[in-house]
Amino acid sequence: MYLELAKRNLERTKVRSALAVVGIVIGVMAIASIGIFGESLKASVLENFKDLANEVIVTPAYSKGYTEIDKNDITKLKKTSYAECVIPVKVDQLIVSYKKSKLYNTIYGMDEKDVERLFDVKDGSIKLKGSCVIGYKIAKDKNLRIGYKIRIGDKEFRIAGILKDAGQRFDINPDFAIFLSTKDFEKISDKGYKMVIVKVGNLENVNLLKEFIDKSINARKQKVNVFELKIIIDRINDVFSKINTFLMAIAAVSLLVAGVSILNIMLMSTIERTKEIGIMRAIGAYRQTILKIFLLEALILGVVGSSIGSILSILGGYVIDMLVLGSAKYVLAPSTALYVAEGFFVGITTAVLSGLYPAWKASKFEPIEALRYE
Amino acid sequence: MIKLVDVVKVYKTQFYEVYALNGVNIEIKKGEFVAIMGPSGSGKSTLLNMIGCLDKPTKGEVIIDGIETSKLNDKQLTELRRDKIGFIFQQYNLIPTLTALENVELPMIFKGIRKEDRESRAKKLLKLVRIEEVADRKPMELSGGQQQRVAIARALANNPSILLCDEPTGNLDTKSGEAVMKIIKELNEKENVTVVLVTHDLSLSKYADRTIKIRDGVVDVS
Numbered sequence: 001m002y003l004e005l006a007k008r009n010l011e012r013t014k015v016r017s018a019l020a021v022v023g024i025v026i027g028v029m030a031i032a033s034i035g036i037f038g039e040s041l042k043a044s045v046l047e048n049f050k051d052l053a054n055e056v057i058v059t060p061a062y063s064k065g066y067t068e069i070d071k072n073d074i075t076k077l078k079k080t081s082y083a084e085c086v087i088p089v090k091v092d093q094l095i096v097s098y099k100k101s102k103l104y105n106t107i108y109g110m111d112e113k114d115v116e117r118l119f120d121v122k123d124g125s126i127k128l129k130g131s132c133v134i135g136y137k138i139a140k141d142k143n144l145r146i147g148y149k150i151r152i153g154d155k156e157f158r159i160a161g162i163l164k165d166a167g168q169r170f171d172i173n174p175d176f177a178i179f180l181s182t183k184d185f186e187k188i189s190d191k192g193y194k195m196v197i198v199k200v201g202n203l204e205n206v207n208l209l210k211e212f213i214d215k216s217i218n219a220r221k222q223k224v225n226v227f228e229l230k231i232i233i234d235r236i237n238d239v240f241s242k243i244n245t246f247l248m249a250i251a252a253v254s255l256l257v258a259g260v261s262i263l264n265i266m267l268m269s270t271i272e273r274t275k276e277i278g279i280m281r282a283i284g285a286y287r288q289t290i291l292k293i294f295l296l297e298a299l300i301l302g303v304v305g306s307s308i309g310s311i312l313s314i315l316g317g318y319v320i321d322m323l324v325l326g327s328a329k330y331v332l333a334p335s336t337a338l339y340v341a342e343g344f345f346v347g348i349t350t351a352v353l354s355g356l357y358p359a360w361k362a363s364k365f366e367p368i369e370a371l372r373y374e
Numbered sequence: 375m376i377k378l379v380d381v382v383k384v385y386k387t388q389f390y391e392v393y394a395l396n397g398v399n400i401e402i403k404k405g406e407f408v409a410i411m412g413p414s415g416s417g418k419s420t421l422l423n424m425i426g427c428l429d430k431p432t433k434g435e436v437i438i439d440g441i442e443t444s445k446l447n448d449k450q451l452t453e454l455r456r457d458k459i460g461f462i463f464q465q466y467n468l469i470p471t472l473t474a475l476e477n478v479e480l481p482m483i484f485k486g487i488r489k490e491d492r493e494s495r496a497k498k499l500l501k502l503v504r505i506e507e508v509a510d511r512k513p514m515e516l517s518g519g520q521q522q523r524v525a526i527a528r529a530l531a532n533n534p535s536i537l538l539c540d541e542p543t544g545n546l547d548t549k550s551g552e553a554v555m556k557i558i559k560e561l562n563e564k565e566n567v568t569v570v571l572v573t574h575d576l577s578l579s580k581y582a583d584r585t586i587k588i589r590d591g592v593v594d595v596s
Contacts, residue, residue, distance in 0.1 A: 284456025
C-alpha cells in the first residue's frame with residue numbers, strides 16, 4: 001500500500017516526476033554507454049595482442065656478458081612440460097642486394113615450420129630450403145616479387161613467399177624481415193641464437209616456466225633474461241581500466257545533476273505536502289512511515305529512470321562503438337552486462353540518496369505544526 | 375477517561391509570550407459527550423490538540439485512560455493517537471490521492487492490519503456513515519458532507535475510545551451539518567465513544583451532555 005501511495009504521489013505531479021526520470025535516464029545512459037564503449041575499445045586493442053599473452057621471450061643476458069643462447073639451454077627449454085612450443089631464432093644484420101640496390105637488413109634463421117607457425121603468407125609459400133621468405137613492407141618498398149633472386153651476404157636466394165602485413169610485434173618485426181632456414185643462415189653468418197620464443201599452453205605456465213629457467217639455466221649465473229608478454233597485456237588492461245573509470249566519472253556528473261534535481265523536486269514535494277504529512281502523523285503514522293513513503297518515491301524514480309537508461313545505454317554503446325570503432329561486435333560482450341548493471345545500481349543509489357534528505361525532513365515535521373500548514 | 379491537570383501552553387515568539395492555555399483542569403468521563411465552546415482565540419483548539427496528543431503542554435499533565443502522556447516518547451504518542459483517538463477536522467483532511475475506502479483504511483495500514491480485514495472493516499464503516507456507494511471515489515469527487523462522513527469513518531477505523539471533533543460542521547451547510555452531528559451522537563450513544571467537540575456554534579451544544587466554556591486560556595466557570 002505504501003508503494004501504491006508513493007506511486008500516486010508521483011502521478012500527481014506527472015511532468016515533474018517525468019523530468020526527474022529523464023535526468024536519471026540520461027545519467028545512467030551516459031555512465032553505462034561510456035563503460036560499454038571503454039570496454040569495447042580495450043577489447044579491440046587487446047585483440048591485437050591476444051596471441052602474444054602466452055608467449056615468453058628468452059634473450060641472452062647481455063648485461064652479464066652473454067650475447068647468445070647456448071644450444072644446451074635450448075634443449076632444456078624444449079624438454080620442459082610447460083612449453084608448448086619452443087622457437088629458437090638466429091639473428092644477424094647483413095647486406096642484402098637486389099640488382100643495383102643494396103641495404104642492410106635483419107636476417108632471421110629459423111625452422112620452416114616455426115615461420116609457418118608465427119606468420120601467414122600473402123603470396124607464394126613458406127619454403128626455406130635454398131630460398132627465403134620476406135616481409136610485406138620490404139617487398140613493397142623494394143618492389144620485390146615471388147621468384148626474384150636476392151643476394152644475402154655472399155649467397156643468392158630465391159624469394160619463395162611474401163608475408164601478410166602483420167604489424168609490429170614484440171619478438172620479431174616481420175614486415176621488414178628476411179627469413180632463412182637455420183642451415184642456410186649458418187652458411188652466411190656465424191651468429192648464434194639471439195632469441196628463443198616459447199609458447200606456453202596456458203597462462204599459469206608462464207610463472208612455472210620462469211621458475212624453471214631460474215632454477216636450471218640461470219642457476220649458477222644469469223645467462224638469459226625472460227620477458228613475458230603477459231605483463232604488457234596486464235598493463236594495457238590496467239591503463240584502459242583507469243581511462244574507463246575516468247570517463248565514467250565524467251559521465252557520472254550528469255547523474256549528479258539528476259540527483260540534485262530529484263532532491264529539488266522532493267523538497268518541493270515535502271513542502272507542498274506538509275499538511276498531508278501532518279494528517280498522516282495525526283492518524284497514526286510513525287516518523288519512519290513518512291520516511292518510508294518519501295524514500296519509496298525516490299526509489300520509484302530511480303528504478304524507472306535506471307531501467308529505461310540501462311536499456312538505452314546498450315543502444316548508446318552500439319552507436320558510440322559504430323562511430324568510433326566502426327564495429328559493434330564488442331557491444332554484446334559479457335562486460336556490457338556489468339556496465340549496464342553498474343549504471344542501473346548507481347542510478348538507483350543516486351535517486352535514493354537524493355531522496356534521503358527530503359524524506360528525513362518530512363519525517364521530522366511535528367504533527368501539529370504540519371497540520372496547521374496552509 | 376480524559377483528565378487535564380493544570381495544563382499550561384505557552385507559545386513563545388521572538389518578542390513576547392502567549393498563554394494559549396493557562397492552568398486548565400478538566401475531567402471527561404468515558405462515554406461522555408462534551409462540547410468545548412468559546413470565542414476564537416480562546417484556546418479551545420489548543421486544548422483539543424493537547425487531548426489528542428498532537429501537541430505537548432508547557433506545564434501540567436494530560437492523562438488518557440490512566441496514561442500520563444508526558445511520559446511517552448514520539449512512537450508511543452503515535453500509537454496512542456492511532457489506537458485510542460479518532461480525529462475529525464473542520465477541513466476533513468482526507469488524503470487527496472486515496473479513494474474514500476483507502477482513506478478509511480489508512481489508520482489500519484499504519485497499525486499493520488491485514489488487507490482483507492481492513493478492507494471489510496472500511497466498507498462496514500462507510501456503510502455506517504451511509505456513503506458506501508462512493509467508496510471508490512477520491513475526495514475531490516465528493517461533496518463536503520460526504521468528505522466529512524469519510525473522515526468520521528476514518529476516525530473510527532481503529533475502534534478508538536475517544537473522538538475529537540474540531541468544528542466538524544464548520545464547512546458544511548445546515549442539513550449536512552446536522553446529518554454529521556447525528557452520526558457522531560449515534561456513535562456516542564450506541565458505541566459509548568467519548569466525544570469531545572470543539573465549536574463556537576451554540577446550536578451544537580444540544581448534542582452534548584455537558585458544555586465547557588473556555589475564555590483566554592482558562593475554563594470559564596461563570
